[in-house]
Amino acid sequence: xxxxxxxxxxxxxxxxxxxxxxxxxxxxxxxxxxxxxxxxxxxxxxxxxxxxxxxxxxxxxxxxxxxxxxxxxxxxxxxxxxxxxxxxxxxxxxxxxxxxxxxxxxxxxxxxxxxxxxxxxxxxxxxxxxxxxxxxxxxxxxxxxxxxxxxxxxxxxxxxxxxxxxxxxxxxxxxxxxxxxxxxxxxxxxxxxxxxxxxxxxxxxxxxxxxxxxxxxxxxxxxxxxxxxxxxxxxxxxxxxxxxxxxxxxxxxxxxxx
Numbered sequence: 001x002x003x004x005x006x007x008x009x010x011x012x013x014x015x016x017x018x019x020x021x022x023x024x025x026x027x028x029x030x031x032x033x034x035x036x037x038x039x040x041x042x043x044x045x046x047x048x049x050x051x052x053x054x055x056x057x058x059x060x061x062x063x064x065x066x067x068x069x070x071x072x073x074x075x076x077x078x079x080x081x082x083x084x085x086x087x088x089x090x091x092x093x094x095x096x097x098x099x100x101x102x103x104x105x106x107x108x109x110x111x112x113x114x115x116x117x118x119x120x121x122x123x124x125x126x127x128x129x130x131x132x133x134x135x136x137x138x139x140x141x142x143x144x145x146x147x148x149x150x151x152x153x154x155x156x157x158x159x160x161x162x163x164x165x166x167x168x169x170x171x172x173x174x175x176x177x178x179x180x181x182x183x184x185x186x187x188x189x190x191x192x193x194x195x196x197x198x199x200x201x202x203x204x205x206x207x208x209x210x211x212x213x214x215x216x217x218x219x220x221x222x223x224x225x226x227x228x229x230x231x232x233x234x235x236x237x238x239x240x241x242x243x244x245x246x247x248x249x250x251x252x253x254x255x256x257x258x
Contacts, residue, residue, distance in 0.1 A: 040239075040240055040241070041076075041240075041241050041242075041243065042070060042071060042114065042240050042241070042242045042243070043070070043071040043076040043077070043078045043242070043243050043244075044068055044069060044070045044071065044078060044083060044242055044243070044244045044245075045068065045069045045078045045079050045244070045245050045246070045247075046066070046068045046227070046244055046245070046246035046247075047066065047067045047068070047069075047246070047247055047248075048064060048065070048066040048067075048246070048247070048248045048249070049064070049065050049066075049248075049249045049250075049251075050062050050063065050064045050065075050248070050249070050250045050251070051063045051250075051251050051252075051253070052250060052251065052252040052253065052254070053253050053254075054252070054253065054254035058093060058094045058095070059091070059092070059093050059094075060091075060092050060254075061089065061090065061091050061092070062089065062090040062091075062092065063087075063088075063089050064086070064087070064088045064089070064090070065086070065087055066084065066085065066086040066087075066088070067084070067085050067086075068082075068083040068084040068085075069081065069082065069083055070082075070083040070112075070114065070115055071115070072115060076243075078245060080115070081112065081115055082112045083111075083112055083114070084109060084110065084111055084112065085109070085110045086107060086108060086109040086110070087107065087108050088104055088106070088107035088108075088130075089104065089105065089106055089107070090102055090103070090104050091103050091104075091105070097138075098137060098138050098139055099135070099136070099137055099138075100135070100136045100137075100138075101134075101135055102132075102133070102134040102135070102136065102152075103132070103133055103134075104130070104131060104132040104133075104134075105131065106129070106131070107128075107129070107130040107131070107132070108127070108128070108129060108130075109127070109128040109129075109130060110125060110126075110127055110128075111125065111126040111127075111128060111158075112124070112125060113125075114233075114240065126158055126159055126160040126161075127158070127159040128156055128157065128158045128159070129156075129157045130154055130155065130156050130157070131154070131155045132152055132153065132154045132155075133152065133153050134150060134151065134152035134153075135150070135151055135152075136148065136149070136150040136151075137149045137150075138175075144176055144177040144178070145174065145175070145176055146174070146175040146176075146177070147173075147174060148171075148172070148173050148174070148175055148185075148187070149170070149171070149172050149173075150170070150171045150189075151168070151169070151170045151171075152168070152169050152170075153166070153167070153168055153169075154166065154167045154168075154169070164195070165193060165195060165200065166193070166194055166195035167191055167192060167193055167194065167204060168191075168192050168194050169189055169190065169191040169192070170189065170190055171187050171188070171189035171207075172187060172188055172189075173185055173186055173187025173188065173209070174186055174187070180215070181214060181215040182212065182213070182214055182215075183212070183213040184211075184212055184213075185209070185210075185211050185212075185213070185225075186208075186209070186210050187207075187208070187209045188206070188207070188208050188209075189205075189206070189207040189208075189209070190205075190206055191204045191205040191206070191207070192204060201232055203232050204231070204232060205229060205230065205231050205232075206229070206230040207227055207228070207229045208227070208228045208229075209225060209226070209227050210225055210226050211223050211224065211225025211226070211246075212224055212225060219251060219252045219253070219254075220249075220250070220251050220252075221249075221250050221252075222247065222248060222249045222250065223246075223247070223248040223250075224246070224247050224248075225245075225246055226243070226244065226245060226246075227242070227243075227244035227246060228241075228242070228243065228244075229241070229242040229244060230242075
């Protein structure tokens with residue numbers, strides 16, 4: 001009886017933790033609204049493909065290609081114009097099943113101006129080189145429920161800016177493993193500028209993500225989802241609220257799992 005009571009208490013604590021995390025994400029999604037003089041809705045599509053190359057049981061490297069499309073002015077067509085194209089490589093080290101360390105020694109981005117009627121675009125295209133470090137923790141809370149937390153730092157060099165940008169980003173979420181081939185996730189991520197705050201506001205983005213990850217084949221998986229994003233433009237008093245649909249496709253040269 002004592003063991004049963006202890007197990008019930010542990011489950012109640014875990015469910016309370018799950019509810020708190022979900023409430024945190026919901027509150028941020030509904031109430032987060034940084035100061036801006038103007039606000040506009042955008043509709044985008046994010047596409048990403050990746051090749052996962054295992055080096056050892058704990059070490060792997062990933063090559064990513066990404067393309068983003070944006071809605072044309074005063075429309076919600078999701079694919080009206082170019083927004084971003086990028087190449088990035090990652091090196092991941094799985095220290096344990098619950099801890100992963102990552103470094104991106106090189107990434108190249110080509111940014112197009114966001115299409116909006118409020119302000120006239122000033123930069124047609126911007127090139128960016130980015131270097132990143134990240135640590136991700138994952139903890140099992142209940143049967144098939146996992147808590148995930150990822151912190152990353154980024155150093156950004158942009159061709160259309162006189163100074164470089166350093167950002168911190170932190171993502172908190174809950175994963176539910178529906179089966180060995182289907183994973184559901186809900187998360188919230190803050191992205192903050194922490195360098196040259198006289199030139200850039202502290203707040204940069206807030207992302208709320210709902211997604212489903214599917215294992216199509218033993219070496220192929222894809223993730224589809226929706227991102228509700230608040231973005232504050234660095235050089236304009238303008239806030240964007242983005243509705244982003246995304247598709248991520250990943251191919252592994254070795255055995256993979258969710």
